[in-house]
Amino acid sequence: MITKRIIPCLDVKDGRVVKGVNFQGLADVSSPVELAKYYSSCGADELVFYDITASAEGRALFTDILREAASSVFIPLTVGGGIRTVDDFDRVLKCGADKVSVNSGAIRDPSLIPQAAKRYGDQCVVLSVDAKRVDGRFRVFAKGGREDTGIDAIEWIRAGVKNGAGEIVLNSIDTDGVKGGFDLEMLQAVCDVVDVPVIASGGAGCIQDFVDLFQALPKVDAGLAASIFHFGEVKIPALKKALAVEGIPTRL
């Protein structure tokens, strides 16, 4: 039986892991490579490396770190942040990434998804969406959640999958950083329209939030979080044990 995945996300800036609360106020947490090894050893099913560096030097440092992590951690790695062209896919895949996540890059150029899917396969292309409620609809936000694109999130995701996105990461800006649980309503709306894996992001504050997620929405494949793992508020072995006790298939 396929297991539900638990995915820590590492936001990397200038070679260090940071995590924003509601995307603001970054705080240094740890070394990306050390953290990746630690998570892999305690049962993380996959890791996301998110490059939030703007400078060229920072970008080169990021790929060095990615290469080092991929040399010592043998679980799937997804890379996102600053992916604008198929060449960006190439750059991170060569450094050991298995999947590449696109967000603002796909908003700027929607042909990026089909181009990348054609070259690397659907399974390699992850569409990451930051969404927020505006006037009773789910709207896509760009630039790390700062800019309302006016695009309807459900339509955007449906089109992305049709164009070759093999997996969706849905990050609810409404619940992100609040630690009150995942945005079950928004996730349900996405699960209703796509048949590729959906990864829930934004809002987890405790173990029970993951249990509630997988129990309420069996179609969700994975739960992603950052700070609660980085600060040790949720420990992955205890989380997985709790899922198993609730009868949720998990890799122990």
Add this chain to the structure above:
Amino acid sequence: MLAIVDYGVGNLFSLTCSLRAIGVEAAVTGDEEVLARADRIILPGVGAFGDAAQALRRTGLDQVVRREAAQRKPLLGICLGMQLLFDYGAEYGRHDGLGLIPGSVQPIRPVIPADYKVPHIGWNALHFPKDRPVSPLFRHIREGDCVYFVHSFYGTDCDEHTIATAEYGPELTAAVARDNVYGVQFHPEKSGTVGLSILKAFCEL
């Protein structure tokens, strides 16, 4: 020396790193002489069956791999590399494989429940067939250990040579073996310590 067949398909960075982690330096090569000198060979692969089969033939490496396998050299196909071991694949038309494992490669969609997603992506538990001894490839792992899968096609009509399955609705072929020829549908290089243990067992064959 272990050689990884380089026929221009896929990214071999993770595979070489995972082998290094178990103390094995691999030569990534498309050179016939290096493959002939190797004491074991890994056939990797990602992408579509037809393209990969064609790339193998174009480089002449299909003959080299068959010849080395015929000399009882341990051979391990990974993911699409495993599928290429079969007689043929039915992905975008019918394409001949290496014919080292009897059977064919077919889409999983028609055989799994409608609400199961394709591709089959994620960690799934290995089941060993009850009617035969556990394969030496799995001597360091246990029944029920999870490995990482990413695939939309699967090997079928190969019951006799199936050494592991994974439940995704029905039990899908997860690994095959015939004499010195082994194939795994999952990615041992992305399956944590369980995957490294499988690679280690292969290197001990």
